[in-house]
Amino acid sequence: MKILVCISKSPDTTSKISFTDNSTKFDENGVQYIVNPYDEWYALVRALEIKEANGGNVTIISVGSAGDEAVIRKALAIGADDAVRIDADPTDAYYTAMQIAEYAKSNGFDLVLTGKETINYNGSQVGGMIAEALDQPFVSVASKLAVSGSTLTLEREINGGIEVVEVNTPAVVSCAKGMAEQRIPNMRGIMAARTKPLQVVAPIAVDQMTTYVNYTMPNAKSACKMIDPTNMDQLVELLHNEAKVI
Amino acid sequence: MSVLVYINSKNGLHKSAFESVTYGKKLGDVTVITTGSLSADQLATLGNYGASKVLIDRSVEGDDDQQLTRVISSAADTCSANTIIFSHDMVAKAVAPRLSVRLKAGLISGAIGIPSSDGTVPVNVFSGKAFGHVKVNAARTIISLLPNSIQPEQFDGSCAVEDFNGNAGSAGVKVLSTKKPEGQIPLPEAELVVSAGRGLKGPENWGIVEDLAAALGAATACSRPVSDIGWRPHHEHVGQTGVAIRPNLYIAAGISGAIQHLAGVNGSKVIVVINTDPEAPFFKAADYGVIGDAFEVLPRLTEAVKKFRASSH
Numbered sequence: 001m002k003i004l005v006c007i008s009k010s011p012d013t014t015s016k017i018s019f020t021d022n023s024t025k026f027d028e029n030g031v032q033y034i035v036n037p038y039d040e041w042y043a044l045v046r047a048l049e050i051k052e053a054n055g056g057n058v059t060i061i062s063v064g065s066a067g068d069e070a071v072i073r074k075a076l077a078i079g080a081d082d083a084v085r086i087d088a089d090p091t092d093a094y095y096t097a098m099q100i101a102e103y104a105k106s107n108g109f110d111l112v113l114t115g116k117e118t119i120n121y122n123g124s125q126v127g128g129m130i131a132e133a134l135d136q137p138f139v140s141v142a143s144k145l146a147v148s149g150s151t152l153t154l155e156r157e158i159n160g161g162i163e164v165v166e167v168n169t170p171a172v173v174s175c176a177k178g179m180a181e182q183r184i185p186n187m188r189g190i191m192a193a194r195t196k197p198l199q200v201v202a203p204i205a206v207d208q209m210t211t212y213v214n215y216t217m218p219n220a221k222s223a224c225k226m227i228d229p230t231n232m233d234q235l236v237e238l239l240h241n242e243a244k245v246i
Numbered sequence: 247m248s249v250l251v252y253i254n255s256k257n258g259l260h261k262s263a264f265e266s267v268t269y270g271k272k273l274g275d276v277t278v279i280t281t282g283s284l285s286a287d288q289l290a291t292l293g294n295y296g297a298s299k300v301l302i303d304r305s306v307e308g309d310d311d312q313q314l315t316r317v318i319s320s321a322a323d324t325c326s327a328n329t330i331i332f333s334h335d336m337v338a339k340a341v342a343p344r345l346s347v348r349l350k351a352g353l354i355s356g357a358i359g360i361p362s363s364d365g366t367v368p369v370n371v372f373s374g375k376a377f378g379h380v381k382v383n384a385a386r387t388i389i390s391l392l393p394n395s396i397q398p399e400q401f402d403g404s405c406a407v408e409d410f411n412g413n414a415g416s417a418g419v420k421v422l423s424t425k426k427p428e429g430q431i432p433l434p435e436a437e438l439v440v441s442a443g444r445g446l447k448g449p450e451n452w453g454i455v456e457d458l459a460a461a462l463g464a465a466t467a468c469s470r471p472v473s474d475i476g477w478r479p480h481h482e483h484v485g486q487t488g489v490a491i492r493p494n495l496y497i498a499a500g501i502s503g504a505i506q507h508l509a510g511v512n513g514s515k516v517i518v519v520i521n522t523d524p525e526a527p528f529f530k531a532a533d534y535g536v537i538g539d540a541f542e543v544l545p546r547l548t549e550a551v552k553k554f555r556a557s558s559h
């Protein structure tokens with residue numbers, strides 16, 4: 001099975017979030033980038049498990065600049081045979097998805113995996129957009145994925161429950177918790193990643209559909225009101241009369 | 247302006263549907279598109295929230311992403327809609343991105359408010375640590391609205407319900423079975439949430455969390471380590487790598503308040519923190535704090551809630 005795993009970089013989860021240039025740009029100063037956790041922990045690791053069980057090939061793809069190769073190498077250290085970097089700034093989900101779809105179209109994969117969302121823009125957009133561009137079925141927010149020949153059996157989250165579904169390849173799947181366990185790369189993996197093929201591909205022309213004009217921060221909370229642990233009647237009274245939430 | 251609102255009516259009409267119609271009404275004349283088997287009488291109630299027409303394609307039973315994309319796309323063409331609204335739920339996460347490609351429409355997902363005068367729409371970014379203001383550069387816009395972001399507004403309206411054939415085609419995904427926990431409130435839509443962390447010591451102690459949730463009519467949630475160790479199911483995990491929620495009330499017991507946890511819950515209107523450690527970082531993000539042992543405080547709070555509910559009804 002030929003699998004393409006889409007990865008995105010995202011700021012380390014402990015990063016302080018702030019903005020520059022009149023609040024129009026994310027302040028990258030001092031920010032460590034990691035592989036977006038959903039892409040790494042679930043999509044990539046499950047792809048590797050499928051390859052280990054059934055054979056095949058796992059390719060990593062990312063849309064980004066040369067500076068993002070460190071993040072791609074991090075992903076290669078966990079596993080995968082090779083990587084592709086589309087040499088462009090991933091300006092919005094549509095732009096990014098169209099680049100990946102173009103590569104997938106001309107290289108024919110059985111399965112395209114993404115994370116369920118990135119932890120910076122939280123859009124949950126790229127996977128579904130790739131599926132539509134490829135005219136393939138899309139299983140979103142999948143927590144289990146089993147392969148038998150050209151049939152995939154998956155569990156996915158639906159509104160208020162879980163659904164067990166079946167699709168035939170080729171297909172696109174967005175991956176969430178439950179699908180696999182995080183793998184810590186070992187020294188051999190890190191060494192091997194340095195020399196694995198990383199192909200750089202020029203982008204195609206695509207219009208950007210959305211623009212993040214600027215950013216704002218949530219209002220700071222006013223001081224926390226402390227309640228005596230033996231007086232829960234007072235808490236209920238405050239939640240009712242002051243906060244008006246019950 | 248013509249606005250199309252997609253509503254998932256498979257499990258009846260819920261608050262998120264009323265929120266979407268209310269949102270659409272603020273932007274223009276609302277046509278609703280839905281699929282499934284609700285009666286015309288049930289669907290006509292959407293008129294009370296500002297819908298002027300409801301289209302229903304009864305040929306589609308499930309939530310297949312390709313079928314829904316085709317149906318919503320034909321409805322958008324039929325009513326020449328330049329804005330399409332979804333509630334940002336599991337179906338929207340599958341369908342809205344497809345529709346965006348099919349209609350060449352700009353997709354704004356996770357909206358938390360109506361467009362401002364400069365045309366930008368506010369969304370959650372960095373898992374709720376900040377807000378982005380997004381503009382669309384295409385002729386059509388799709389907005390996927392986070393549940394609990396606006397209050398449904400009622401009108402004295404009526405609306406027509408028409409059968410619609412959206413040329414759904416065949417489904418790409420075959421559903422084998424469905425597991426639905428009975429009687430539970432889906433976490434992303436819940437207005438009240440009771441959540442607990444590693445401070446609860448073990449899964450056998452969750453009774454006191456569930457008792458409080460039952461007394462309040464709240465959904466239950468948990469921190470990541472709790473679902474990682476298997477004390478609680480994955481879908482209860484809130485935070486940066488779990489579900490992001492915006493309830494009116496979030497009660498956190500035995501949760502330290504790590505930055506990744508806060509990211510998923512700091513959109514809550516009111517936060518109550520119960521923790522033995524006065525230095526727990528969560529108190530900084532809380533509106534009300536109780537320094538105390540969850541094993542004593544939670545049952546006491548449950549009793550207080552029951553007493554309050556009994557006296558106010």
Ligand SMILES: Cc1cc2nc3c(=O)[nH]c(=O)nc-3n(C[C@H](O)[C@H](O)[C@H](O)COP(=O)(O)OP(=O)(O)OC[C@H]3O[C@@H](n4cnc5c(N)ncnc54)[C@H](O)[C@@H]3O)c2cc1C
Pocket residue numbers: 013037442443444445446468469470471472483484485486487488499500501502503504505506507510520521522523526538539540541
């Ligand atoms: C990449 C990454 C992503 C992450 N994503 C998430 C995420 O999405 N969601 C998430 O929750 N975490 C996430 N984490 C983990 C996060 O950093 C914290 O480790 C986690 O939130 C801690 O969970 P906790 O508060 O339940 O446990 P602890 O940090 O162990 O806190 C337990 C708390 O309980 C209190 N306590 C103990 N006994 C009692 C008692 N009897 N009564 C009252 N209080 C008591 C203690 O004082 C303490 O504050 C992530 C971490 C990383 C690195």
